[in-house]
């Protein structure tokens with residue numbers, strides 16, 4: 599394997615702390631999205647409870663009820679749509695900003711080479727915000743599609759319950775059954791110190807990051823510190839115990855959020871390392887029984903080796919054409935920048951949090 603920056607213990611420590619901080623940003627976004635979803639589901643439940651109040655209604659009654667439920671559900675989900683999309687975009691901005699800046703700093707420390715001014719950060723940030731999803735589809739369309747699938751399920755469950763002439767409370771129960779279900783997760787042990795004060799200074803050890811807009815930097819730091827939505831807003835929502843663990847809905851919107859997060863982290867890392875003069879990366883897969891062929895075959899190879907293997911047909915580009923991770927949803931692979939110079943193991947690297955707070 600070529601000499602990579604991951605063989606520098608300080609680089610490795612810095613980026614692994616950074617990755618934990620990024621995971622916090624992801625979790626905060628995910629919690630906000632769960633709360634927003636929960637609010638909308640409550641509204642749909644309330645809507646059905648208000649409309650479906652009679653036993654044994656006629657076909658024309660079913661027709662009327664269906665059109666009412668469709669109309670109001672679309673309104674509720676349109677509002678949720680805008681909230682979800684803007685929340686995902688803010689997560690993308692925060693993730694890209696922190697990944698990019700910290701990778702630039704880490705590479706500069708590990709290689710002793712500082713580039714003058716990173717080119718066009720604002721443009722990169724805009725591109726990250728507007729990026730297609732991992733499946734190369736529009737974020738907006740994916741979210742809308744998921745919401746319309748939910749609406750279809752609600753209408754179908756409602757109509758079936760009406761055909762079966764169930765009681766109003768049974769009709770409601772049938773509708774609620776098709777909602778995405780909440781799953782609880784144990785909170786992973788907290789390895790980072792709680793982040794202290796808002797830090798708007800960007801005068802870091804190596805770079806001053808003056809190329810980043812104040813508001814964008816604040817957004818990134820705030821995204822790490824906490825969720826965005828005030829808890830008071832959800833007094834009537836089911837309680838999400840943030841200390842004991844966290845909860846998420848088991849549906850595609852939240853699964854795709856995770857894939858989107860990983861995609862942004864890897865993109866930010868590649869962009870920064872390339873800007874800092876790194877041309878090559880080694881693909882590092884976690885090898886266990888869950889690793890698929892696509893990642894296993896790329897493990898240990900450099901970017902240019904993977905490109906050559908794709909060209910020669912040694913790797914099947916039709917089943918997977920990724921040159922850098924993630925290769926697919928749920929991909930856990932990492933990237934190791936290949937060192938272009940002998941490493942400079944600086945004696946006193948600050949930890950990631952100290953760097954962020956400095």
Ligand SMILES: [Zn+2]
Pocket residue numbers: 883893923924925926928929930931
């Ligand atoms: Zn993978």
